Amino acid sequence: MKKVVFITGISSGFGKSTAEYLDQKGHVIYGTSRKEIETDHRINVLKADITDIDSVKAAVETVLQKEGRIDILINNAGMGISGPVETALTDDIRLQMRTNFMGAVNVIQSVLPAMRGQKSGTIINISSIGGLMGLPFQGFYSASKFAIEGMSEALRMELKPFNIKVVVIRPGDFFTSFTSNRKADENISVNNPYEPQFRKSMSIIETDEKGGMKPEFFARKLAQIIEKKNPGSTYIISTAEQKLAVVLKRILPDALFAGILGSHYGIK
Numbered sequence: 524m525k526k527v528v529f530i531t532g533i534s535s536g537f538g539k540s541t542a543e544y545l546d547q548k549g550h551v552i553y554g555t556s557r558k559e560i561e562t563d564h565r566i567n568v569l570k571a572d573i574t575d576i577d578s579v580k581a582a583v584e585t586v587l588q589k590e591g592r593i594d595i596l597i598n599n600a601g602m603g604i605s606g607p608v609e610t611a612l613t614d615d616i617r618l619q620m621r622t623n624f625m626g627a628v629n630v631i632q633s634v635l636p637a638m639r640g641q642k643s644g645t646i647i648n649i650s651s652i653g654g655l656m657g658l659p660f661q662g663f664y665s666a667s668k669f670a671i672e673g674m675s676e677a678l679r680m681e682l683k684p685f686n687i688k689v690v691v692i693r694p695g696d697f698f699t700s701f702t703s704n705r706k707a708d709e710n711i712s713v714n715n716p717y718e719p720q721f722r723k724s725m726s727i728i729e730t731d732e733k734g735g736m737k738p739e740f741f742a743r744k745l746a747q748i749i750e751k752k753n754p755g756s757t758y759i760i761s762t763a764e765q766k767l768a769v770v771l772k773r774i775l776p777d778a779l780f781a782g783i784l785g786s787h788y789g790i791k
């Protein structure tokens with residue numbers, strides 16, 4: 524059945540591929556970007572910065588005026604900062620949380636009155652495998668996704684009486700603009716005791732991402748989830764190896780798991 528989909532961050536990566544694939548499948552797509560973008564699909568592009576609640580509300584209002592409903596919200600827009608927890612700049616930490624966490628909250632709060640009125644809807648929050656385990660030098664990125672995870676668990680229960688579903692997606696490594704858009708700690712080269720380890724671990728992280736899966740695969744998987752009558756609460760979209768890491772995190776003692784994960788990132 525044709526659905527009205529509101530998706531944030533469609534200028535690249537998951538957002539672009541998902542918007543295009545869902546459009547091909549006949550859904551009605553409204554996607555946000557902070558910049559002017561061209562699309563040869565039937566995607567309706569709306570300008571919005573998810574950190575600016577007024578721009579989000581205006582975008583949501585446009586969809587409601589045109590379609591009268593929003594069936595699916597995909598909270599996709601996001602970015603990452605990298606650096607040691609100790610030396611991270613407060614402004615960078617704020618940017619991370621304001622975008623990945625508060626940004627998603629802004630969109631959820633703007634869409635929910637309409638979904639409650641409809642007594643239906645699905646909210647899809649894009650978390651990360653990094654939202655299930657802290658990744659070295661990605662501490663605040665992981666924190667932003669852990670925050671999404673916790674908020675989504677609570678929201679799922681709050682929205683049950685209104686027949687609104689909350690689905691959390693945890694992608695593994697994919698090759699998108701996420702890697703080049705990552706903002707590195709500007710303090711890293713200034714006598715920073717973490718610098719050698721930071722560079723080593725980040726190079727492994729970036730190699731994993733650049734060798735990651737294509738966003739088109741993500742889009743197909745997400746479309747299957749959206750088209751389910753009763754989607755599950757959480758999904759991991761990743762390689763088998765990354766799924767195994769999630770299982771190991773659940774079953775192994777914390778210190779043992781941290782040792783295994785740390786050694787993957789070159790930490791002795």
Ligand SMILES: NC(=O)c1ccc[n+]([C@@H]2O[C@H](COP(=O)([O-])OP(=O)(O)OC[C@H]3O[C@@H](n4cnc5c(N)ncnc54)[C@H](OP(=O)(O)O)[C@@H]3O)[C@@H](O)[C@H]2O)c1
Binds near residue numbers: 538704
């Ligand atoms: N790639 C991966 O391996 C991976 C793995 C796990 C989770 N994720 C998550 O997947 C989501 C999408 O990432 P991606 O890999 O597709 O990265 P991407 O290619 O860098 O795309 C990110 C999108 O977010 C938008 N965005 C960033 N800040 C925004 C803001 N303040 N307001 C509105 N839009 C904003 C960007 O749009 P504009 O700059 O055009 O506004 C862009 O369209 C993110 O939440 C990310 O954390 C990615």
